[in-house]
Amino acid sequence: MSEGGTTRIPFVSRMRADDAASWLAALNAAMPGRQVVPLAELTPAERAAAAVAIVADPDPADLLPMHRLVWVQSLWAGVERMLSETQGAPYAIVRMNDPQLALTMAEAVLAWTLYLHRDMPRYRRQQQAAQWRQHPLALARDRRIGILGLGNLGKAAACALVNQGFNVSGWSRTASGFDGVETLTGEDGLDALLEWTDILVILLPLTPETRGLMDRRRLGTLPVSASIINFARGPIIDDDALLEALNTGHLGHAVLDVFATEPLPEASPYWKHPGVTVLPHISAPTNKATASRIVAANVEAYLRTGMVPPGVDRAKGY
């Protein structure tokens, strides 16, 4: 896959043309001496010879002619769609693991946790009713934040919350406790965490195991007036059960950045619900410059040494 001595790396996505063009510019700026080019520009021979491709939710059919594909570098951290569409494919999928993305997500989690901690939805409602009323302020150390998922993003979010003085615990598949954050595992661990939590932050990948995880029973396990922040994937929460819990007053507020259908349909009850803050999937946008440098480092290391970066475990689904 080289032309005039320059390695040409296929870029495969279903992005809008203008998005693809700005990604190509960022990737090429990060990889002097290589050429990242749209798949359509490669010759059939180049496609057949390609061992690595850079992808963003690619059409799986586009990857089929790349018989020698060893791995693909995804521009996204969440790859559930690609995993489900490429079952049985022989190549490895490497997710975006950008420390900047984790910092951006940690900033978002801190911002929206503070929004809930400082009762902003309630003071907003009071302002609309011209109501001057002060409520007791809980100390951050008495506010219990439960984080589901302590991976790249969950860990960074936990650190930001601990630094802000919150009482933080987390839940993950394997115990990976770290300073100041107790980690629970398993079904019992999840129930124990939910019973304890005032503000629940969801940062799990969407897998067959996490789809619908926050169902009616588990939402009911949260204490009365608890709140939820979902910055992971919409289908992790049962929407009907969440609306019911908000309507009955069992839950106080939900900050939702991700939905089963995106963009959120106009008819969704979430838009106008007083107990819901709707965000248009903006909690942690990928930064093209920093992400491109991560991609460049991974691809360069592979071309130099043949070493494939750690990939997604297809059996686990993340």
Ligand SMILES: NC(=O)c1ccc[n+]([C@@H]2O[C@H](COP(=O)([O-])OP(=O)(O)OC[C@H]3O[C@@H](n4cnc5c(N)ncnc54)[C@H](OP(=O)(O)O)[C@@H]3O)[C@@H](O)[C@H]2O)c1
């Ligand atoms: N809203 C946005 O803008 C945005 C941006 C980027 C990413 N995301 C979403 O955030 C998700 C998380 O990203 P990440 O990079 O932090 O992923 P990650 O590094 O793979 O971490 C996933 C975490 O979830 C835990 N986990 C997975 N399945 C579990 C299960 N069945 N039971 C208990 N724990 C489980 C893992 O446990 P172990 O540690 O034990 O493996 C790990 O702690 C992505 O998949 C993506 O969907 C959203």
